Amino acid sequence: MPLAVIRFVDSLYLFLILFVIFWIIVYAFKKRLEKYNLLVYPFFILWRKKSREYWFPKFSRSKIYKVYEKLAIPLGFLLMIGGIATILYVVIEMLTIKPNQTPTIALRPIIPGVTIGFSQLPYILLAIGVSVAIHEIFHALSATSNNVKVKNGGVLLLGIFPGAFVEPDDNDFNKTTTTARLKIIAAGIVINLILALISLPLSFELPYLPSALSKGIEIVGVVPNSPAYNASISSGDIIYYVNGFRVTTLNQLHLILEKYSNVIITLRLSNGTFHNVSVNIPNHLLGIYVTYYIPDYLLSILTFFTWLFIVNFSLALFNAAPLVITDGGKLLTEALKKIFGENGEKISFYVQSVVLLIFIFAIFLSNRPLG
Structure with a gap:
């Protein structure tokens, strides 16, 4: 092995x-x-405490926040449609995909050591903790904005995944208008979309970012019997200069190699020392596999914001989808109750049950062998 x-x-x-x-x-x-x-x-811890009744009333009752709430309702329903469409797209693609073909979208659960590496776990847990906490705070803000008292708040741990919650007073919530209830529900959904958009420019999801932050070219592999191999260049070495020119992007490296048949490369070795090596490249190829070298502290920041984007974008879509236990399910229930009265709750339950079954089927298809 x-x-x-x-x-x-x-x-x-x-x-x-x-x-x-x-x-x-x-x-x-x-x-x-x-x-x-x-x-x-078993595998679940819950801490609940009586919460303050009103959360930051000056901000939550301000004109700016009122505008946010009004926009949150249509955006919440658009995200619901987007979540349902994504689930259906995954099912259709997985049923029609050819063997050994890579799907464009797949729904795979986060399982440390199986679907993600252990090194990513701290970033994921921190991103989930931050995202869920802000999500729940915005539920509380909208409750205050609509004069609904917040009864309890708390945090939880499910397996290894952190969470948070707030509980509006049931009597206040049920007595208020449908529009107010929709605002309270949608406020939490939409803030995840906003967090995703904020974190996107600082994540690896934008392809230009690694090159912009690169401090050199890291060698991740060497082709046997290549010029680099014969010059004793190794994986883990970092290219800083070629023929005296500072190199931080792949395009810079390519242009210099195209220009010269013999190069002097300044490398930072794995022990931190610098070393010059002369390499003859008649075909203008070193024979290396490379990536951008980004300092550890920047790499950690980018990794965190990458997961912050992934977590919030996923929450924005799938928490908005009507899946029985999601905010999207509550949003659909309130809307259908307004249209169909008491029957609206039953209709919503049936719709949510069907969507949930399709969602589970999509996860099953995403994790089956395709070969």
Whole structure:
């Protein structure tokens, strides 16, 4: 078995062992944790506390926020349509895709060590925590804006994933107008779209960004018996200068290699030292695989904002879709109740159930072997 596979399997086993040990310890101290308002269930912790009744009333009742709420309602329904359309698109594509063809969109759950690497986990958890907290704050702001008291608030942990919630007072919420209820629900949905748009320019989703932040060209592979191989250039080395020219983009490297048949390359080695190496390239090819070199601190920032974009864009679409437990389901229920009266709630439940089944089917299709 290759060394990389062995390390992956060992990491997965270690994660599972630590995960189980953590939850065994938490469950063992269940009674003690209840003294601190922590309710413990298998793989689930809930902390609930009585919340302030009104959240930042000066801001939430301002003209700017009132405009946001009015825009949030149509945007919420547009995101609902977008979520349903995305689910249907995935199903159609997965049913018609050819063997060994890569799908353009797939719905795959976040499973550490399986669908994502363990190194990405801290960024994902932080992005989820920030996104959900802001989402719930905007529910509370809109409750205040529409004179609906907030009863409780809290945080939760499901498996390894953090969450948050606010609970408007049921009597106030049910007594208010349909428009007010739609505003309270939609405010949380739309803020995730806004967070996605804010985080997009700082994420890897924009292809120009890595080249703009690059400090050099990192070598990630060397072709055997190539000029680079014969000059003892190794994976992990970073190209800083070629023939005295500073190189930070792939285009710069390409232009210099096209111009010369012999180059002197200034490399930063893995131990941090710099080394000059002379390479003869009659065909103007070094024989290396490269990527942009971005300093660790910038890489961490970009990785976080990449996951912040992914998490918020996913929440904006799929939380807006009517899937029984989502805000989109509540939005649809309130709208159909306004149109069909008491029957609207039943109609909404049937619609949500159908969409949920299609969503589960889409996930199943996305994770089946295609070969």
